Amino acid sequence: MLAVVKEGIGVDSVNATGRRGVHQNVVVSFRTFAAITGSGFRRYATYRQATFAGAFTNTVFGFLRCYVLLAVADATAQGLAGGYDRAQLATFVWVGQGLLAVVLLWGWTELADRIRTGDVAGDLLRPVNPVLSYLATDIGRAGHATLTRFIPPVVTGLIFFDMYLPRRWVTAPLFVVSIVLAVLACFACRYLVNASAYWLHDVRGPMIAWTLGSGVLAGLYFPLRFLPDWATLALWVGTPFPSLLQTPLDVVVERDPPVVQAGLVALQAVWVVLLLAACDRVQRRAERKLVIQGG
Amino acid sequence: MVDLRPYAALFRGQARSLTSYRASFALELSTNVFATVMDVLTVLVLFRISRTLGSFTFHEALLMVGLSSCAFATADLAVGNIERIKLYVRTGLLDAVLIRPLGALPQLLLMDLPLRKLSRCVFGTGVLVVAAVTAGIDWTPGRVLLVVIAPLAGAVFFSAIFVVSATVSFWWVETGEIGSAFTYGGRDFTSYPITVYGGWFRRLFAYGMGFAFVAYYPALAILGRADPLGLPGWVGYAAPSVAVVAAVTAGAVWRVGIRHYRSTGS
Numbered sequence: 001m002l003a004v005v006k007e008g009i010g011v012d013s014v015n016a017t018g019r020r021g022v023h024q025n026v027v028v029s030f031r032t033f034a035a036i037t038g039s040g041f042r043r044y045a046t047y048r049q050a051t052f053a054g055a056f057t058n059t060v061f062g063f064l065r066c067y068v069l070l071a072v073a074d075a076t077a078q079g080l081a082g083g084y085d086r087a088q089l090a091t092f093v094w095v096g097q098g099l100l101a102v103v104l105l106w107g108w109t110e111l112a113d114r115i116r117t118g119d120v121a122g123d124l125l126r127p128v129n130p131v132l133s134y135l136a137t138d139i140g141r142a143g144h145a146t147l148t149r150f151i152p153p154v155v156t157g158l159i160f161f162d163m164y165l166p167r168r169w170v171t172a173p174l175f176v177v178s179i180v181l182a183v184l185a186c187f188a189c190r191y192l193v194n195a196s197a198y199w200l201h202d203v204r205g206p207m208i209a210w211t212l213g214s215g216v217l218a219g220l221y222f223p224l225r226f227l228p229d230w231a232t233l234a235l236w237v238g239t240p241f242p243s244l245l246q247t248p249l250d251v252v253v254e255r256d257p258p259v260v261q262a263g264l265v266a267l268q269a270v271w272v273v274l275l276l277a278a279c280d281r282v283q284r285r286a287e288r289k290l291v292i293q294g295g
Numbered sequence: 296m297v298d299l300r301p302y303a304a305l306f307r308g309q310a311r312s313l314t315s316y317r318a319s320f321a322l323e324l325s326t327n328v329f330a331t332v333m334d335v336l337t338v339l340v341l342f343r344i345s346r347t348l349g350s351f352t353f354h355e356a357l358l359m360v361g362l363s364s365c366a367f368a369t370a371d372l373a374v375g376n377i378e379r380i381k382l383y384v385r386t387g388l389l390d391a392v393l394i395r396p397l398g399a400l401p402q403l404l405l406m407d408l409p410l411r412k413l414s415r416c417v418f419g420t421g422v423l424v425v426a427a428v429t430a431g432i433d434w435t436p437g438r439v440l441l442v443v444i445a446p447l448a449g450a451v452f453f454s455a456i457f458v459v460s461a462t463v464s465f466w467w468v469e470t471g472e473i474g475s476a477f478t479y480g481g482r483d484f485t486s487y488p489i490t491v492y493g494g495w496f497r498r499l500f501a502y503g504m505g506f507a508f509v510a511y512y513p514a515l516a517i518l519g520r521a522d523p524l525g526l527p528g529w530v531g532y533a534a535p536s537v538a539v540v541a542a543v544t545a546g547a548v549w550r551v552g553i554r555h556y557r558s559t560g561s
Contacts, residue, residue, distance in 0.1 A: 053472040060476035063496050064483045068341070068348075071491035075345035082344060208326045212333055221337045226344050 032128060033136045040140025054101055055152040062097040062153050066090055066161060069222070082225035087164035088253040092223055094157025096249050101149035102142050102179065103186035103244055105214050110134075111194035112203040124287060131279045135187055142183045164253050171254055174265055178248040181268040186244045188275030189214070195279070198286035219246030225255070236267065240275055243268040301397055305405040313410055323411035331364050331415045334486060335422055349490035354430040355518055356488060361423030362510035363485040366449025368415035374454040376407050378474065381464040390558050399553055400458070420446075430518060438517045441532060445513035448538040449485075452509055455538070455545035456481055462552035477504070485509040490523050508537040 044051070069089045073081040084092060111134060114120040123130045157163055166172065193210045197203045215221060218241045224232050236242045247264045250256065256264070313320045338360050342353045351359075380403065383389040392402050427442055460474025481500070484492070489501045489511045501507035508530075515522055516531025 049467055050472065053467075057472050057476040057480070060480050061483070063492075064480060067492045067496070068487055071349050071487075072341050072345045075347045075349075205322060205326065208329075212326075212329050216333050216337070221333070222340055226340050 029128075033132065036128075036133055036136035037140040037143070040137035041144045042140075043137075044141045044144040051148045055149050058097045058100060058149065059153045059156050062094050062157060063160075065097070065221075066093040066157070069093060070161075082223050083255060084223060084225070084253065085164070087162050088255065089223075090157060090161040091164040091253045092249050094154050094161070094163060095252055096220060096245055097153040097157075098150035099179065099182065099245055099248060100220065102145045103182050104138075104141065104145065104190070105186060105218065105220070105244065106211055108190045109194065109203070109207065111191065112197040112207070115194070115197040116201060116203075120290075124290075129280075129283075131191065131276070131283050134191060135184075135276075138187045139183065146179075166252060166254055168254060168258060170258050171251060171261070174261055175248060175252045178251045178265050178268060181265065181272050182244055182248050184272045185240055185268065185275055188272065188279050189240060189244070191279045192275070192282060195282050195286060198282075198290060214241060214244065217241035218244040219249065223249070225250075236264075240271045243271045302401055302405055305402065306408065309405065309408045309410065320411065324414045327411050328414035328418050331368060331418050334364060334482070335360060338486065349488040350523055351488040351490070354426065355514065355520070357422070357426040358430050358517065359488060359510040359514045360486050361419065361426040362445055362449060362514055363482060364419035365416070365423045365446040366419075366509055367453050367482040367485075368412065368419040369446065369450035370453030370457060372409065372412040372416055373450070374404060374457045375412065375478075376409050377403060377457050377461040378478075379403075379407065380461045384464050384556070387558060389556065393553075393556075400549060427517075432517060433519060437532070438519075441513055441534075442517055445510075445517075445531075445534050448535040449509040449513075451538040452505065452534075452541045453478070453481065455541035456504075458545040459548050462548050465552040465556045481506050481509075485511070505537050505541060508534045 066089070069081065069092070070086055073079055073084070073086050073089055079085060081089060111120070114123065120130075123133065126133065166175070189210070193206050194203065196206045200206070217224075217235060217239060224235060224242055224246050227235075236246075247268050250264060251261050254261070338356065341348065342356070346352070348356055377400075380389070383392070383403065389399075392399050392406075395402065423442075423446060432438065456477050457474075460477050463474060481504075484500050484506050489497055489507050492500070501511070512522070512526070512531040513534050514531070516528060519528075521528065522530070
């Protein structure tokens with residue numbers, strides 16, 4: 001069997017991103033979104049062994065990265081590396097090891113797998129926009145990760161290292177907003193990488209590029225301020241990567257004055273809007289050409 | 296005498312499948328190298344900020360990076376795919392492997408040899424050669440021998456770590472990621488002088504698990520530098536024996552693990 005999903009086929013097209021004739025009830029769509037988010041949370045709550053293993057590994061890498069960055073700071077003249085002191089570097093590393101799992105930088109191939117196997121047809125038949133539906137699941141996953149994967153490394157860091165604790169009240173709300181934006185931005189990036197499967201079928205190439213690029217460019221291996229100023233600026237403005245990790249981390253260690261903190265979060269918001277718009281556009285394009293193969 | 300022909304056939308099958316997708320293989324070869332390139336770039340960026348790291352200069356640290364990445368890339372090429380064992384356990388493929396009259400471990404390794412990782416080995420060796428040439432080493436026959444043997448011993452050592460980490464899957468299928476803390480974590484640990492790490496964490500990784508003998512102590516012996524931590528100079532030459540101990544231990548753990556294995560199939 002060969003089914004061609006096209007926008008506008010049939011009278012009452014319920015093609016996922018197609019325009020709907022009837023005005024949708026906002027309350028109903030909110031409830032749908034919340035229900036999918038809840039199921040995303042519950043789904044990840046069942047992977048208990050994997051959650052433990054992930055938190056353990058993040059914690060070991062926390063020790064490795066923290067010691068290395070502290071050694072860098074110790075070897076500089078003023079004890080400052082890239083403008084961070086020792087305590088700020090410790091917070092940067094340990095909060096980063098926790099956030100890594102919350103934004104889920106790596107390892108999400110669900111959409112690409114479903115496109116390759118043709119299961120994505122099921123997603124397209126539902127009267128929910130696939131971008132929104134995957135986003136809802138991802139928010140549920142991020143909520144679960146905040147409880148199970150964020151806290152263990154941060155607590156370990158607090159026990160074994162002198163960590164910098166925020167001093168301004170404005171940092172707390174900015175940090176929370178920044179994390180939410182980072183989750184949205186990272187989801188959108190992953191969605192775009194996965195969606196390349198609509199055209200390529202085999203996404204190993206884009207996936208490898210993403211895995212290698214995102215870690216180093218998001219500030220996981222070293223704070224991006226270690227790079228020359230022009231490179232840091234170009235990355236921040238020209239790519240979404242710093243918005244995935246570096247921005248929330250710079251906010252929480254109060255690397256910059258409050259105005260700059262807020263500016264970085266605003267830049268994150270711009271990237272989220274652009275990326276989610278790109279996801280929607282890519283999804284619409286893909287549906288117009290998608291050919292589900294198999295019987 | 297063990298008949299090696301079946302293993303050779305498995306390997307030839309792998310090599311043949313690569314030649315039938317040449318473009319794909321070429322692409323994977325070139326993208327794979329970037330993982331190792333990123334590790335080396337990270338070290339370069341850190342040395343942009345500070346002149347020394349754990350009281351070692353850039354050239355001295357680069358020798359450790361070279362030894363570590365060369366050893367890790369070789370082990371990853373030869374044995375790294377054992378990580379996939381949790382997939383084999385879950386899908387039941389391991390049952391098929393076990394009923395064949397061949398060794399389970401060599402079969403698993405040869406069934407899916409990631410030749411695309413060859414490029415990382417070449418790059419790692421390149422870094423080692425550059426480091427050895429630029430570090431201003433006073434070469435003696437012993438040091439020449441060590442600079443050749445140390446990466447091989449390191450590769451055996453990392454292979455042992457890969458096998459032990461994978462064996463965990465026989466008990467807990469979904470905890471494969473714990474292994475990464477010691478395989479990839481071990482690679483990160485050995486890329487820097489162990490003087491940067493503190494207290495019990497250093498003792499555990501460096502001496503408890505033996506990671507200090509992959510790059511740090513061989514590099515000290517090659518450079519002719521005294522150990523700031525106080526061990527004598529000949530310790531670097533002990534790297535091969537540490538690797539042998541690790542390999543024997545890994546073999547024993549693997550045998551216990553595979554005896555423990557119970558099929559997940561119904």
